[in-house]
Each structure stands twice: as structure tokens, then as C-alpha cells.
Amino acid sequence: MANWGKITRRTLLIGSAAIAGGVAFGVWQYRRELPNPLDPAEGQATLNPWILIDQQGVTLIAARAEMGQGVYTTLPALVAEELDVAWDDVRVMHGPAAQAYYNGALMSHGLPINDYERTGFHETMIEAMTVLPKMIGLQVTGGSTSTIDAFEKLRMAGATARETLKMAAAERLNMPLGALGTRDGRVIAPGGIEMTYGDLAAQAAQIDPPRRVALKPPADWRYLGRSMPRTDTIAKSTGTAEFGIDVRLPGMKFASLRRNPRLGGGMRRYDDSAARAMPGVEQVVDLGDGVAVVASNTWLAMQAVDAIDIDWDDAPYPATSDALMGVIRAALDAAPNSTLRDDGEIDALEIAPEDRVIEAEYTVPWLAHATMEPMNATALYTGDRLEIWAGSQAPGFAEQRAAEATDLDADQVTCHVTYLGGGFGRRGETDFVVLAARVARAMEGTPVQLTWSREEDMRHDFYRPAAAARMRGVLRGGFASALEGRVAAPSVTRQSLQRMAGISPGGPDKGHVEGMFNQPYAIPNYRVTGHLADLDVPVGFWRAVGNSFNGFFMESFMDEMALAARRDPLAFRLDLARREHAPSAGVLEAVAEMSGWTGQTPDGVGRGVAMTYSFHTAVAVVVEVSDRDGAVAIDRAWMACDVGTALDPGIIEAQMSGGLIWGLSAAAMQEISFAGGEVEQWNFPDFDALRLHNSPEVEVRILETQHHLGGVGEPSVPPSMPALANAVYDLTGERIRDLPLSRRVRFVL
Amino acid sequence: MPTTLTVNGTQHSVDLPDDVPLLWVLRDELGLTGTKYGCGVSSCGSCTVQIEGEAVRSCQIALADVWGPVTTIEGLGTPAAMHAVQAAWVAHDVAQCGYCQSGQIMQAAALLAENPAPSDDDIDAAMWGNLCRCGTYPRIRAAIHTAADALRREG
Numbered sequence: 057m058a059n060w061g062k063i064t065r066r067t068l069l070i071g072s073a074a075i076a077g078g079v080a081f082g083v084w085q086y087r088r089e090l091p092n093p094l095d096p097a098e099g100q101a102t103l104n105p106w107i108l109i110d111q112q113g114v115t116l117i118a119a120r121a122e123m124g125q126g127v128y129t130t131l132p133a134l135v136a137e138e139l140d141v142a143w144d145d146v147r148v149m150h151g152p153a154a155q156a157y158y159n160g161a162l163m164s165h166g167l168p169i170n171d172y173e174r175t176g177f178h179e180t181m182i183e184a185m186t187v188l189p190k191m192i193g194l195q196v197t198g199g200s201t202s203t204i205d206a207f208e209k210l211r212m213a214g215a216t217a218r219e220t221l222k223m224a225a226a227e228r229l230n231m232p233l234g235a236l237g238t239r240d241g242r243v244i245a246p247g248g249i250e251m252t253y254g255d256l257a258a259q260a261a262q263i264d265p266p267r268r269v270a271l272k273p274p275a276d277w278r279y280l281g282r283s284m285p286r287t288d289t290i291a292k293s294t295g296t297a298e299f300g301i302d303v304r305l306p307g308m309k310f311a312s313l314r315r316n317p318r319l320g321g322g323m324r325r326y327d328d329s330a331a332r333a334m335p336g337v338e339q340v341v342d343l344g345d346g347v348a349v350v351a352s353n354t355w356l357a358m359q360a361v362d363a364i365d366i367d368w369d370d371a372p373y374p375a376t377s378d379a380l381m382g383v384i385r386a387a388l389d390a391a392p393n394s395t396l397r398d399d400g401e402i403d404a405l406e407i408a409p410e411d412r413v414i415e416a417e418y419t420v421p422w423l424a425h426a427t428m429e430p431m432n433a434t435a436l437y438t439g440d441r442l443e444i445w446a447g448s449q450a451p452g453f454a455e456q457r458a459a460e461a462t463d464l465d466a467d468q469v470t471c472h473v474t475y476l477g478g479g480f481g482r483r484g485e486t487d488f489v490v491l492a493a494r495v496a497r498a499m500e501g502t503p504v505q506l507t508w509s510r511e512e513d514m515r516h517d518f519y520r521p522a523a524a525a526r527m528r529g530v531l532r533g534g535f536a537s538a539l540e541g542r543v544a545a546p547s548v549t550r551q552s553l554q555r556m557a558g559i560s561p562g563g564p565d566k567g568h569v570e571g572m573f574n575q576p577y578a579i580p581n582y583r584v585t586g587h588l589a590d591l592d593v594p595v596g597f598w599r600a601v602g603n604s605f606n607g608f609f610m611e612s613f614m615d616e617m618a619l620a621a622r623r624d625p626l627a628f629r630l631d632l633a634r635r636e637h638a639p640s641a642g643v644l645e646a647v648a649e650m651s652g653w654t655g656q657t658p659d660g661v662g663r664g665v666a667m668t669y670s671f672h673t674a675v676a677v678v679v680e681v682s683d684r685d686g687a688v689a690i691d692r693a694w695m696a697c698d699v700g701t702a703l704d705p706g707i708i709e710a711q712m713s714g715g716l717i718w719g720l721s722a723a724a725m726q727e728i729s730f731a732g733g734e735v736e737q738w739n740f741p742d743f744d745a746l747r748l749h750n751s752p753e754v755e756v757r758i759l760e761t762q763h764h765l766g767g768v769g770e771p772s773v774p775p776s777m778p779a780l781a782n783a784v785y786d787l788t789g790e791r792i793r794d795l796p797l798s799r800r801v802r803f804v805l
Numbered sequence: 806m807p808t809t810l811t812v813n814g815t816q817h818s819v820d821l822p823d824d825v826p827l828l829w830v831l832r833d834e835l836g837l838t839g840t841k842y843g844c845g846v847s848s849c850g851s852c853t854v855q856i857e858g859e860a861v862r863s864c865q866i867a868l869a870d871v872w873g874p875v876t877t878i879e880g881l882g883t884p885a886a887m888h889a890v891q892a893a894w895v896a897h898d899v900a901q902c903g904y905c906q907s908g909q910i911m912q913a914a915a916l917l918a919e920n921p922a923p924s925d926d927d928i929d930a931a932m933w934g935n936l937c938r939c940g941t942y943p944r945i946r947a948a949i950h951t952a953a954d955a956l957r958r959e960g
Contacts, residue, residue, distance in 0.1 A: 124901030124939045285898065292903030293894040294887065295839020295878030299904060302838035310833055335822070353833035354842070355825055428843055428851060428904040428938050477841070477904030478938050510844045706898060710944070714901055717940025740848040740936060748942040749929035 093154035101257035103217040103265070105156040106135050106210060109257035113241065114141050117151035120159075120206075121197040121449045122288060123479030124714075125769045126707035129286045131206050133279040133704065138214030138272060141253070142240040143279060148287045150473040153451035157195040161205035172576045172637045172669050197449040198484050198597055200671035200767025203703055207765050208271075215269040217260075224260040225251050274701070283706025288475065300447040300474045303434040305503040309338060311495050312357035312507055314364065315346030317515050318371030318733035319594055323347075325367050331360040340364070341498045348495045354507050361509075371733030373592040377522075380591060380730060381419060385524045387544035387589035394564030397573040400581030402540050405530065412531040414620045416613060418793045420605045422728035423520035424735075425598060426743055429477020430513040431488040435496035436503040437462060442469045442493055447476035449484035453556055457486040458493040469493075480718075481597030485518050485555070514743060515735040518596025519728055521546040525572075525609035530581070531621040536632060538581035541572050541613070543606060546595050547588045571606030571774050576637030576669050577614075577629070593730075599718055600773035603670040607774025608723070608781070608795065611666035615782045616791065624655040625782065626665045626678075633667065639698040639762040640669055643676035646696035646757050651678040662787025668774035673766030674698045677716060679752065679779040681787050688784060688797075689804045690720060693752045695772060700762040712772040713754045719776030720752070721745035725798045750804050810871050812837065813880025823869035828852045830868055831877060839878035839907045843936070850935030853908035854878075860915035862934075878907035881914055889959065890914045893952035901939035909935045913949050922953055 094102040094117070100110040108115040116132040128148045136146050151157065218238055225243040226233045228251070237244045243251045274281065291297035316323060328340045331349055337360045339350040347364055351357040374380050407413060433446035435458070442462055448454045451471040459466045476483050492506040508516070523545035530538035549567045550560050565586060573584035598604065618628035626648055633641040644667050647653070657663050660683045667676040680692040695712050702708055725744055729736045737743040777795065784801055785791050792800050807818040812835060819830055826845075831837040831854070843851030845864050852863040857873035882888035887895065890913050900906045909932070916923055916931040923931070928949050937945070 124903065126901075283898075285895075286900070288903065289895050289898050289900055290884050290887075292900035292906050293891045293910065294882060294884050295837075295907045296884060297903055298838075299841075301842065304836055304838065353821070353825070353829050355829035355833070358845075426938060428841070428849070428902065428936070430842065476902060478902045480938075507842070510846070710898070710901060710941070713943055714940035717942065718938070721940075739846055740844050741846065744848075745936060745938060746940070746942075747933050747936060748945060749933040751940070751942045754943050 090156040093152045093156055101261040103220055103257070103260055104213050105151070105154070106213040107139065107217050109253050111254040113145040113147065114139070114253065115147045115149055118148055119151045119157035119195065120202045121150070121447065121473060121476050121479055121483065123197070123447070123449070123476035123483065125202070125711055126286060126704065127197070127202045128288050129284055130203055130704050130707060131210060132287065133284050134206055134210035135214040137277055137279045138211045139218050140238040140240065143284060145241055146287065153195055153455055153471050159194055159196050159201055159205050161201035162194060162196055162199050171574060171672050172640065172674070195450065195452045196484060197479065198481060200769040200771065204672065204765050204767060211271050212269065215271055216265045219269050220260045220263050220265045221253055221256045223263050224256040228259065280703050281701070282704070284704055286707070297475050299429050299477045300434065300445060301429055301432045301477070301505070301507060303445040303474065303505060305434065305436065308434070308503040308505055309350050309352065309499065310354040310357050310507065311348050311350040311504050312354060312361050312509060313343065313346055313348040313491065314361045314366065314512060315343065315516055316368045317735065318368055319516065320372045320592055321345065321369035321733070323366060324369060327365040330363040334360045334363065339498060341495050343491065343494065348491070348506060350495065350499055350504055358509055373733070375733040376731055377421070377729040380593065381522060381524065383591060384522055384544050384589040387587040388524060388526050388542050390587055392585035393588045394566070394569055394586040396564055396566060396569055396584060396586070398583045399579070400538070402538060402581050402583040405538055405581055407530065408532065410532070411537070412620050413528070414531070414616055415526070415528045416616055416793060417524065417526050418609045418612060419524045420522060420608060420795045422522045422593070423598060423722055423726055424514055424517045424728050424737070424743055425478070425480045425482035426514060426740070426745070427478030427480060427482055430508045430510050432505065432507040433489045433492035434503060434505040435492040437493065437496040437500055439500060440464070440468060442496070444469065444471040444489055444493060445474055446471060446489050446492070447474050447479070447483055448489060449476070449479050450486065454486045454489040457490050461490045462493050462497045480599040481601070482517065484597055510740070511738045514737055514739060518594045520598035520601060520604060521548060521595040523605040527609065527613040529613065529617045529620070531617055534621050534623050536577070536579045536617050539579045541584045541609065542587060543569050543572060543584070543609065544587040544589045545605065546591050546593065548595050548597060548601055550588070550590070551595050552597065567602040569602065569606060571603035571668055571670055572610045574669065575610055576640040576674070577632035578635035579632060599715065600670060600770040603668060603770070603774040604719070604722070604777065607666070607668040607670065608777040611668060611775060611778035612781055612793065615664070615778070615785065626653055626655070629665070629667055637669070637674070639759070640667060640674040642759055642761055643667060643674045643696040643698050646759060647676045647678045647694045650694040650696065650755055650757060651680070653678060657786060662783045662785070664779045664782025664784070664786055666775035666779035666782060668771070670774050671767030671771040672764060673768065673771040674762070675712070675771045675775050677772070677775045677779045679720070679776070679783045681780070681783045683787060684804055687802045687804045688787065690724070690746070690750065690752045690780065693754045695754065696757040696759060697766070697768070697771065698759040698762045699766040699768055700760060700764050702758045702760055705758055708758055708768045709756045711768045712756045715770060715772030716754060716776045717746050717751055719773040720780050723777035723780045723795055723797055724803050725796050727796050808868050810868070811874040813875070813877060819868065821868055824867045826864050827854070827866045827868060827871055827875065828863040831863060837877050837879055841904055841907055843905065848936070849905070850912060851905050851908040853911040853935065855911055855915055858915065858918055860912045878911060881911065888914060889955045890917065890952040893948040893955060896951060897944045897948040899941050899944040899948050901941055905935060905937045909937065909945055913945070913952065917949070917953055917956055921957055923949065
């Protein structure tokens with residue numbers, strides 16, 4: 057851990073000098089080959105960390121958490137494309153937590169640059185930011201980075217392995233390499249000779265792989281660029297996919313827990329006598345800030361937990377939502393943490409008599425992840441070993457934290473990653489793994505599955521922070537001549553790094569302002585400042601995090617500016633985007649065409665548009681709502697994204713459409729509120745989401761004009777929220793600046 | 806006294822208190838983990854199974870109150886022999902995280918058993934209780950229509 061801290065302090069300052077220093081520091085270590093963590097069984101051979109081959113076929117390692125976003129399909133497709141194996145023969149596994157599986161793309165999100173504006177310098181910086189994750193083995197699934205990180209790396213892994221298999225065949229056949237080809241898991245030689253990869257793998261594993269191999273041109277792709285059958289789809293349609301909560305081990309016991317609902321507060325005393333007397337209860341474990349009960353099944357454990365009388369300490373933060381928002385709003389007037397965009401002359405702006413100046417303040421609430429699968433993990437502690445089964449987005453960190461909690465070394469801990477019943481950032485935390493490890497330690501030799509009740513899950517999250525913004529705009533001649541935005545919220549980056557690595561880096565927090573400072577609009581005077589409002593409420597990464605609130609602030613205000621300028625909101629945006637970033641203009645043009653946008657809607661129908669560039673992808677959306685007996689129905693949505701290269705259009709469509717529904721759900725009806733220091737929501741009845749009957753019909757168009765690859769898991773979330781608010785305005789004439797919208801309008805439920 | 810219940814055609818004798826919900830009997834006692842815990846209060850539908858063909862929330866049915874043979878996702882069809890609804894789910898690649906899909910499929914299969922040609926409104930009325938945080942609803946709707954067509958062709 058010491059190294060983590062030292063390296064991170066040097067590099068996360070994010071000034072270019074610090075990055076350069078980090079690169080110099082890291083060169084030799086970066087170039088070092090990372091060890092292959094795969095441990096082939098008898099009859100198996102491994103050619104690199106992503107490929108295991110045996111007589112039955114190939115197993116490709118995904119090494120990212122499959123939480124629905126399709127990484128168990130697209131990542132293997134990258135390898136299979138170059139390795140040349142038949143898709144039906146591909147098996148997929150997650151693989152161990154290992155340095156080899158670092159996520160090189162994740163850290164580049166921290167660069168204080170406009171991601172859409174890529175010069176050679178930017179490309180160099182993005183490349184440089186892969187150094188640190190490699191050195192620390194940052195194996196994290198998040199930030200919509202899985203395919204961006206994998207795109208070249210996994211195709212190279214496949215191509216290198218294919219060439220090595222051909223070299224093995226050339227040796228065996230005593231033929232020149234150039235005479236050999238491959239097809240569907242076989243090396244093909246002249247004279248009708250075919251050798252399976254399984255036959256060649258052991259020999260190939262002894263060969264030093266070639267340093268340089270050519271990748272197929274996209275025109276020759278068989279798998280990439282197509283909608284591949286998902287490798288997880290049959291298991292997930294037949295109840296046979298194993299999620300963390302489904303792990304079953306011989307002799308396993310079931311546990312549940314209750315912790316202080318005043319988050320971060322301790323426990324004064326508790327009385328577990330009633331619980332201990334319940335049949336089936338095996339053990340009560342004191343967690344310091346709560347208790348866990350181990351029993352013969354999960355339901356008994358939950359019942360026993362409820363029977364424990366506990367006296368809780370107070371919360372270490374203001375006790376109500378209003379008081380918390382007061383702290384956040386106050387930060388708007390404090391010195392900024394960041395000014396990542398300051399174009400033109402905001403301070404010296406001259407306002408002409410014909411200019412229109414508008415100002416507005418917005419707020420968004422705390423939000424829970426509410427993954428369908430409640431938090432859980434399974435652990436077996438045997439004194440000198442800890443084995444964990446968990447749906448984790450960060451298995452390496454989970455192993456480290458669990459080791460610390462059980463007084464073991466990290467190499468005595470193994471985390472097996474299962475399917476995730478939803479992640480959305482929540483499962484990048486390690487709390488649920490650590491708690492399971494601690495309970496297992498109290499049950500040495502017995503595997504224990506610790507499952508949180510939905511209520512515990514809802515009330516002990518790392519929430520999407522509440523946030524506030526103050527916006528000011530100047531309209532001149534139908535254009536935005538100035539935009540000034542101030543954003544205040546707790547810092548997810550700082551809190552997360554503190555938890556993960558025990559450090560609090562200084563410097564500007566990009567995540568806090570992204571979605572506002574880096575939008576592709578040609579506004580001549582454009583300044584965005586970030587104001588950190590640190591509170592002890594646990595906050596964490598959430599689908600699109602900072603972009604999710606800044607997208608709402610920015611695109612709600614863009615709408616207000618367009619209307620103040622007496623312009624069509626779509627045309628207003630398009631003018632500004634065309635002058636700045638063609639792909640962003642392209643997605644706006646696409647949704648205009650798809651929706652037949654005229655700027656006019658019949659009585660009883662409203663339409664709203666929004667566009668956000670996030671996670672290296674421009675996404676625009678038009679949402680249509682209607683009045684249904686006094687309630688707002690969300691009827692239709694048209695969405696366009698530009699991902700550069702669409703590796704799997706089917707999966708991209710699903711992610712865009714799913715992210716839209718995620719965002720609409722939050723904007724329409726979701727809020728985590730606090731009273732008496734406790735979260736007031738308990739379960740889905742008071743933290744609901746859109747369902748089939750009140751979700752819109754969705755049409756998605758995928759564009760590929762951008763030069764670099766964009767993420768797909770998150771970027772549809774940010775524009776969906778303002779598009780709905782703008783549509784509600786169009787329908788009702790009421791500008792709602794505080795989410796959720798359900799505080800002011802009734803939706804069809 | 807042990808309770809007897811039939812799940813997926815197999816009779817089981819379960820020695821648990823009468824008030825243990827069927828959900829936990831299936832998952833923790835019988836090892837049928839395809840049925841999922843989502844909320845415990847009948848508001849998400851992840852735990853949907855069928856009793857005598859009727860879709861029910863297994864988190865709300867006490868062991869002593871199970872009134873007939875139970876079918877879970879594992880009994881509806883298997884990877885080698887999928888039910889038409891499961892096959893439609895695969896054809897449309899409906900699942901993202903997949904956690905809610907057992908419940909969605911059991912609910913949809915019950916709908917189609919009763920109504921072989923559901924309209925979109927019928928689908929809304931049958932499926933509104935099944936939550937999906939990944940937002941797979943458009944494909945769920947499409948898959949139900951596909952499954953209905955397939956079942957009609959099978960006759």
C-alpha cells in the first residue's frame with residue numbers, strides 16, 4: 057500500500073509536470089512484461105493472460121466484471137477475431153485478480169482536458185495515464201472503459217497467440233510460416249493438413265511469441281462490428297447463471313446484518329439474547345458499527361437480525377436533507393477547487409443593451425444504486441487462507457481490504473468473481489466483501505454467505521452525491537455568447553481514493569465538473585468552476601456520476617438559454633456544436649431526423665432534447681411526453697450516439713436504451729433523503745424506477761464518425777435527465793430546476 | 806413436522822418452520838438458486854415462480870401455504886431444452902445483468918399460458934410488477950411477442 061500512496065501522490069496531481077514525472081519514473085517498470093496469472097491444469101496450455109487452450113477448445117479470459125454491459129461477449133470477441141476461433145467454441149471466464157489485467161484506460165478520465173478535442177498532446181497524455189494503472193495493477197471495471205482499454209490489447213493478444221500457434225505448426229511440419237493459414241481454431245497447411253489449436257497449444261506455449269504482428273483491417277472482421285450472440289444469455293435465461301448470491305458451498309451457512317443507519321456512526325450497546333435463542337441461529341458477530349447473525353438459512357438470519365435491540369450513535373453529518381443541501385449550496389460561494397474551462401473574458405464581459413442575461417440555480421438529490429441483486433459475498437476463512445466469492449468490480453482491491461480486515465497478507469486471499477446482478481459503480485466498493493470476510497473469520501472453517509436485506513442495501517450505499525449549480529448565461533443575436541457555471545457537490549474522487557488507497561490527492565477534481573466544463577459547444581466566453589462541499593455522507597461512483605448531475609444542469613440551462621434567445625432548442629444547440637465538434641453536431645442532427653423534430657408539438661404533447669458528450673461518446677436524445685389524465689406519460693425516446701467504432705451494435709443499443717431508462721427513472725422519481733441522520737428510503741416502494749408499462753418506446757441510432765473509440769455503458773445517462781425535464785417544460789410550461797421531477801408533476805405510475 | 810412440497814415435478818420433504826417464505830426454501834434449502842431475492846416485499850418480482858401455473862411472488866408465500874406444485878425457472882426449461890419464452894429471451898439477447906430475468910420469464914410464461922396473443926396493453930398489465938434496473942423492457946416486450954408467435958406455431 058505504501059507504494060500506491062507514493063506513486064499516486066506524485067502523479068494524481070494531474071498537472072502536466074506531475075504526469076511527465078510519473079512517466080519518467082515508470083518507464084522501466086511499465087515496459088516489464090507482466091506475469092501471466094493463469095495456472096493451466098493438466099492438458100491445458102496458456103499463451104498469454106487472456107487465452108487458455110485445451111483439447112475441448114479455447115477459454116478466453118474477460119477479466120472485467122460482467123454486470124450486464126456485455127464484456128463477456130465483446131472482450132472475447134476482440135481476442136477471437138484475431139485468434140481465429142469459431143464463436144460457438146468460445147468459453148469465457150473472468151480469471152483471477154491480477155496485475156496483468158490492469159485497466160489502462162481508467163486513469164485517463166482524470167486528465168483535465170476536453171476529451172472531444174484531441175491533439176497530439178492529448179493523445180500523449182492519455183497514453184501516459186496508462187502507466188500508473190499498469191504499475192499498480194488497477195483491475196477495475198468502470199468509467200465505460202472496458203472496450204477502450206481492450207480494443208488494441210486484446211486483439212494483439214489474439215493475433216500474437218495465432219502467430220505463435222502457426223510457428224508451432226511450422227516447426228512440426230517443417231514448413232515455412234508463410235505457407236500456413238488458420239480457420240476456426242485450426243492451423244491449415246498445404247495438402248489439406250489441419251491441426252487443431254488444442255494439438256499445438258502445449259508446444260506453442262514454449263515458443264517466444266513474436267514481438268510484432270499485424271492486426272486485421274476492419275473490412276476483414278468477422279465478429280467485430282456485428283451483434284454477436286451474448287455468451288451469458290442462455291445461462292441468464294434459464295436461471296443457471298451464478299451470481300454472488302447463488303454461490304453454494306458444502307456446509308455453507310447463511311448470514312445477514314444490520315448496521316447503523318446513521319452512516320458512519322458507531323454502536324453504543326446491543327442486546328442479542330432474543331436472537332441467540334432463535335432456532336437455527338449459530339452465531340452473532342459484533343461488527344463494531346452493527347451486528348451480523350449466522351444461521352441455517354438467509355431468512356432465519358434476517359429474522360434474527362431484526363430481533364436484536366441496538367442503541368446507535370449519531371451520524372457524523374448534518375441530520376437532514378435540507379441541512380446537507382445547505383452545506384452544498386454554501387460551497388457555491390466558496391473558493392473553487394477547479395476552473396477547468398475559462399475561455400474568453402467572463403469577468404470583463406460587456407453586456408450590450410440588446411443582450412439577454414439569464415440566471416438559474418438547480419439541485420439534484422442523493423441517489424442509491426439499488427442493484428437488483430442486493431449486496432452480498434461469500435467467504436471461507438481457514439486461519440491462513442481466505443477464499444472469497446463475490447460480484448466485484450475491483451477484485452484486487454477487495455482482496456487487499458479483506459486481507460487487512462482478517463490480518464492476512466493479500467497473497468493469502470483469493471477472490472473469485474461471479475456474475476454481478478447489477479454494478480453501476482456500487483460493486484467497485486469493497487465494503488460488502490470485507491464484511492463477509494469478517495463474519496467468515498468468526499466462523500473459521502465454515503463457508504458463510506452474507507446477504508444484505510434490500511433495506512440494508514438501500515440504506516447503506518455509497519450514494520450519487522446531491523449537487524447544486526448556479527448558472528449564468530448571456531444571449532446575443534440568438535447565440536450563447538457567455539456561459540458561467542458553478543457546481544457544488546461532495547467529491548466522489550476524493551472519498552473513493554481515500555477508501556481505496558488511503559490518500560486524498562489535491563488538485564482539481566475533474567469528475568466533479570465533467571459534463572459541464574467539457575461540452576462541445578462553441579461558446580466564446582465559457583467558464584466552469586467546481587466547488588467541493590465535503591460531507592461525511594458516503595458517496596461513490598454511480599452510473600455516469602458527475603456527468604449525471606452536470607448533464608442535467610448544463611442541458612437544462614441550454615434549454616433556458618435557447619428559449620431566452622427565442623430559438624428552437626435543438627437548432628440552438630446544433631449551431632454551437634457544429635462550430636466546435638462535428639460528431640456532437642451529428643448526433644443532434646440524427647435525433648432531429650429520427651424524431652421528425654419540428655419544434656412544434658400538438659396540445660397535450662411535449663418534447664425535450666439534450667446532448668451530452670461523456671465517456672468519449674456524444675449522445676443526443678429527444679424525449680416525448682404526453683398528458684394522460686393529468687399525469688405525465690413518457691411515451692417515446694429517440695437517441696443517437698457516436699462511438700467511433702461500433703464493436704457490437706446489439707450490445708451498444710442495449711446499453712444506450714438501458715442507460716436512458718436508468719436516467720429517466722432517476723430524473724422522474726428517485727431521491728434518497730435524510731431525516732434524523734438516517735436515509736428515509738427502505739425498499740423499492742419508496743425508491744422505485746420505471747417499469748415496463750411506463751417506459752418509453754426507444755429507438756437508438758449508432759454513428760461511427762468519431763476517430764477514437766467511445767464508451768457505451770454510461771454516456772446515455774446524462775442527457776436523458778435534462779431531456780425529460782425539457783419535455784415536461786414543453787408540455788406544462790413549468791421549468792423544474794430541482795430533481796426529482798415528481799416533486800412537482802405526477803407521472804404515470 | 807416436515808412439510809412436503811413438489812417443485813419442478815420432484816417431491817421434497819422440508820423440515821423448516823411453517824412461516825419460512827417459499828423463496829428461501831427454494832434457494833437455501835433446495836439449492837434452486839434461479840429464483841432470486843430482490844426486495845422481500847413483493848415489489849420487484851425477481852422471486853416470481855408459478856404455483857399450479859399461476860405466477861406468484863415466492864417471497865410472500867409461507868412454506869405452509871404452498872397450495873400446489875411449484876415450477877421455478879429451472880423447471881420451465883433447461884439450457885438444452887428451453888421453453889419458448891426462454892428461447893425468445895435468448896433470441897433477443899434480453900438479459901443485461903440478468904438478475905431479474907428469471908422472474909420476468911416466469912411472469913411472461915404465465916401470461917402466455919393464459920393469453921396466447923397478448924396485446925401491448927395485456928403485456929403492460931401482466932409485467933408491471935417486475936422491476937429491471939438495467940432497463941431491458943423494450944426487449945422484454947419484443948421477446949414476449951416472439952414467444953407468443955412461437956407458441957402459436959407449435960399449436
